[in-house]
Amino acid sequence: MSxxxxxxxxxxxxxxxxxYILDNIPPLHRFIIPVIYYLFILWLPFSVSRFWLLVIGxxxxxxxxxxxxxxxxxxxxxxxxxxxxxFLVNLLTPKEISEFNYREPSARSIGWAPYSVYVLVxxxxxxxxxxxxxxxxxxxxxxxxxxxxxxxGISMLMILTGEVLFPRRLKFRTNTA
Amino acid sequence: xxxxxxxxxxxxxxxxxLALQVVALSMLFRYNKYHRAFFxxxxxxxxxxxxxxxxxxxxxxxxxxxxxxxxxxxxxxxNLLRNNFSVADTGSIVVTDSMxxxxxxxxxxxxxxxxxxxxxxxxEQKNYIQINRGSRQGxxxxxxxxxxxxxIVGQVVNVSDNFSQVMSLLHVQSRVNAMMMxxxxxxxxxxxxxxxxxxxxxxxxxxxxxAIGDTVVTSIYSFNFPPGWRIGTVKExxxxxxxxxxxxxxxxxxxxxNLQQVFVIENLQKNEQEKLDKDTHKKVDEINKRKQ
Numbered sequence: 001m002s003x004x005x006x007x008x009x010x011x012x013x014x015x016x017x018x019x020y021i022l023d024n025i026p027p028l029h030r031f032i033i034p035v036i037y038y039l040f041i042l043w044l045p046f047s048v049s050r051f052w053l054l055v056i057g058x059x060x061x062x063x064x065x066x067x068x069x070x071x072x073x074x075x076x077x078x079x080x081x082x083x084x085x086x087f088l089v090n091l092l093t094p095k096e097i098s099e100f101n102y103r104e105p106s107a108r109s110i111g112w113a114p115y116s117v118y119v120l121v122x123x124x125x126x127x128x129x130x131x132x133x134x135x136x137x138x139x140x141x142x143x144x145x146x147x148x149x150x151x152x153g154i155s156m157l158m159i160l161t162g163e164v165l166f167p168r169r170l171k172f173r174t175n176t177a
Numbered sequence: 178x179x180x181x182x183x184x185x186x187x188x189x190x191x192x193x194x195l196a197l198q199v200v201a202l203s204m205l206f207r208y209n210k211y212h213r214a215f216f217x218x219x220x221x222x223x224x225x226x227x228x229x230x231x232x233x234x235x236x237x238x239x240x241x242x243x244x245x246x247x248x249x250x251x252x253x254x255x256n257l258l259r260n261n262f263s264v265a266d267t268g269s270i271v272v273t274d275s276m277x278x279x280x281x282x283x284x285x286x287x288x289x290x291x292x293x294x295x296x297x298x299x300x301e302q303k304n305y306i307q308i309n310r311g312s313r314q315g316x317x318x319x320x321x322x323x324x325x326x327x328x329i330v331g332q333v334v335n336v337s338d339n340f341s342q343v344m345s346l347l348h349v350q351s352r353v354n355a356m357m358m359x360x361x362x363x364x365x366x367x368x369x370x371x372x373x374x375x376x377x378x379x380x381x382x383x384x385x386x387x388a389i390g391d392t393v394v395t396s397i398y399s400f401n402f403p404p405g406w407r408i409g410t411v412k413e414x415x416x417x418x419x420x421x422x423x424x425x426x427x428x429x430x431x432x433x434x435n436l437q438q439v440f441v442i443e444n445l446q447k448n449e450q451e452k453l454d455k456d457t458h459k460k461v462d463e464i465n466k467r468k469q
Contacts, residue, residue, distance in 0.1 A: 020231055023298060026434065030371055033300050050190040058197045066220040067228075068298060069305040069342055072204030079201060083194040133202075137209060138302055138349045138370060 003045050003103070011060065014040045019067045031143075031150040036158050037064055038126050041082055042119060043168075045104045050086050057082030077130040081122045092118050107163050119159055120152075127151045212344075218337040221307075225340030228296040229309055239435040246326035247438070253327070287403045288443040290315065292322075294436045295340070299347065302370040305334075306343040308439060312336045316441055321395075321402040325438040328407045328430035329353065329395060333441065341441075346408075347373050347433060354396035355408050360385045363396045366408055366427065373433060376409060378425040385423070387414055393427055400447050 018037035027033070041057050048056070061078030065071050089105065092114040102109035105118060128148050135144040185192065207213070296307040310316050322330045322343045331345040332353075344351050349370045355378060356363040364380030378393060391411045395402040413426035444450075 023300060027300050027373070030300075030373075051193055054190065054193055054197055058201065061201070066217070067224050067296070068301065069307075070205070070301075070303065071208045071217065072201040072206075076198055076201035076205065079194060079197045083190070133205065134302060 003047075007040075007044065010040055010043065015060075015063055015067070018064060023068065029150075031147050032154050033151050034154050034158055035127070035130075035151060036155055036162075038078060038081060038122070039159060041078060041085065042122055043104055043106070046089065047103070050083075053082040053085060054079055073130065073133055076133060077126045080129050081126050084125060085122065088118050088121060106168055108167070115163075116160065120156060123155050123159070124148070124152050127155065209350075212334045212342075217335065221335070221337035221340050221342065225295060225307060225309065225337070228307055229293075232293070232295045236437065239437050242432070242435055243325065243437045246324070250326055286444065286446055288445055290441045290443070292316075292439050292441050294439055297433070297436055298345075299373050299433055302349050304345040304347040304373075304433075306331060306345050306436065308341055308343060308441070309339070310441060311339040311341050313338050315443070316341045317443070319401050319447075321442040321444075323406055323440045323442060324431040324436060325440070326431075328409075329402065330431050330433075330436060330439055332401055345433065346376060346429065346431075353402065353408070354399040355393050356396040357381060357385060357387065358392040358394045358405075361397075363398060364422075364425075366393070374429060375412060376427040376429055378411075378427050379422060381423045381425060383416070383421055383423060387411060387423065387425065389414065393425075400444060400450055403442055403444070 014037045018035065022034045022036065037060070040060055041053070044053065044056065057078040058075050061073075061075030062071070064074045068074070093110055105115065107115040109115075110118070131144055131147050131151070135141075208217075290310060292308040292310040294306055295309050298304045298306075306322070308316075308322070316333060316336050318333055318336065320333045322332060324330050329346060331343045331348070331351065333341050334344045335342040346353065346366065347368050349368055351366075351368060353366040354363060355366045362381050362385045364378050366376050366378050368376050381387065389411055393408045393411065395404055395406045395408060397404040407430040409427040409429045411425050412428040415424040415426070417424050
């Protein structure tokens with residue numbers, strides 16, 4: 001399967017999961033809202049250029065926004081993590097090119113510890129910015145802090161569990177492809 | 178000049194990042210103010226189409242509750258039928274949905290349309306409901322939306338050709354006129370964004386004797402909502418020391434978890450009422466000006 005097709009399928013699956021399952025399950029608590037659709041941006045191949053990352057991030061966020069009727073909210077947060085992602089990838093991946101020939105970030109390609117840091121930082125940024133924008137219009141400061149921490153926690157839990165339960169088949173970068 | 182181009186090329190991604198952020202944020206803040214957003218009409222059609230497909234499957238899980246609600250509603254309507262009353266009693270029936278026009282008949286005030294909920298959110302602080310009727314079916318902004326069991330759900334804020342978005346009562350910007358069914362004192366229903374089971378009612382004076390469990394209905398002063406439809410029941414009474422009003426915690430009558438069939442209600446005399454209201458303000462202002 002080509003990268004393009006894979007990612008288009010992923011896009012549809014992640015949006016569907018977020019809109020029809022995670023946004024519809026009865027809430028455990030008003031602070032605990034699982035959000036994992038942005039994993040699509042985290043899983044994009046390394047080869048995507050920084051500019052296209054931003055554009056894809058914007059489109060992903062906006063698509064979700066039109067479902068949840070908050071135009072621009074998720075788009076802003078997605079553009080932020082799409083902008084920060086290349087810096088983190090540079091920091092966390094091995095410098096030797098010869099050792100490193102995976103196509104996209106995953107627990108097995110860059111190691112569990114760096115991958116967890118990568119996901120944690122971007123999750124925190126995404127939720128922090130998203131809930132900050134919501135808080136600007138409504139809510140108290142304490143709500144904001146608790147909500148950022150609890151949503152980051154539940155999202156991290158879901159992402160890492162998902163990573164263990166459904167390991168992605170890794171694609172190597174080869175000369176022929 | 179050359180330096181400017183060099184600068185733009187060097188910080189190309191950063192500039193595009195800023196540009197996209199500005200676009201996203203301006204969309205967000207504009208939407209919150211006017212409930213209008215760029216490309217919303219077309220996007221609404223697309224999300225509405227996908228939602229209605231998904232909804233076809235989801236429907237089967239709520240059939241039982243829906244059936245019960247419809248049955249109860251039917252029951253309450255049958256009780257209103259004229260042949261249930263003897264002649265002596267007909268004078269005391271209050272028919273809320275129509276207004277006496279002249280001796281020859283009635284003039285209709287509220288027009289009810291049925292609609293189907295295709296998407297619903299509960300978890301956010303701004304919850305919207307999407308229904309499968311739009312401007313082509315005559316839906317306009319500010320129309321009231323009532324659940325199939327006759328409890329208030331929200332009001333329409335935005336319409337596209339075939340779908341409309343409804344601002345749920347569970348929306349921190351939602352304000353609905355309400356009154357106590359017993360005393361007819363009116364106040365405002367709002368939501369504090371916390372628990373989707375409870376609303377807040379403000380503006381009921383402390384002179385009112387309120388008991389836990391009293392029913393709250395839509396006010397007779399509202400332009401959008403037909404009067405007398407259930408909003409909820411009083412769950413808790415907070416004595417606000419700083420004012421002369423209670424803050425009441427209201428348990429919602431509608432079950433927002435499984436909305437399915439709803440009614441959209443149009444006030445056929447709303448334009449007239451609003452125009453009169455506006456003209457009155459204008460007239461009084463002019464009189465005041467002339468006095469000065």
